[in-house]
Amino acid sequence: MQAFNWFLILYTGSALVGVSALWFFFDRSDKRSFESSRRQKIFHCVRCGHLYSVKKRDVSNGEQCPECEYKNFELSF
Template sequence: MFDLTTAAVIYCTLVAIVFLGLWLWNDRRDHRTFERERRKTTFHCIRCDQLYTAVVGTELAKCPRCGHENTRLKF
């Protein structure tokens, strides 16, 4: 059917395509994870002086240490 050289070239090409696909898929997944972690709202507790974060769009959040509800930091 195929000689050895042609089969080796086809095999190497398919392996390269699989590795390229896996690399692109992992790169996109890692980028989405990084963006999700990066986009957070920062809060400062006025009772216990702790800095903490919450998801984007949150205007009020409870402090994880003391439970006091704080507004987000505005710069």
């Protein structure tokens, strides 16, 4: 009976460890993908109406439109 109890404890413990490891891994990868999409800067071209985004950090000087090369400034919400 004692051996069976130890088996039960180890079995439940390893399942818990496995589930928390999976949760930790997926939570981190989820956060990383969210952060990368959050850092995108969105631009709307006032000349041709094209909508585009860049992942640059500094866009204070504006960014050129890939369609007509007009320099637009970042949309702010």
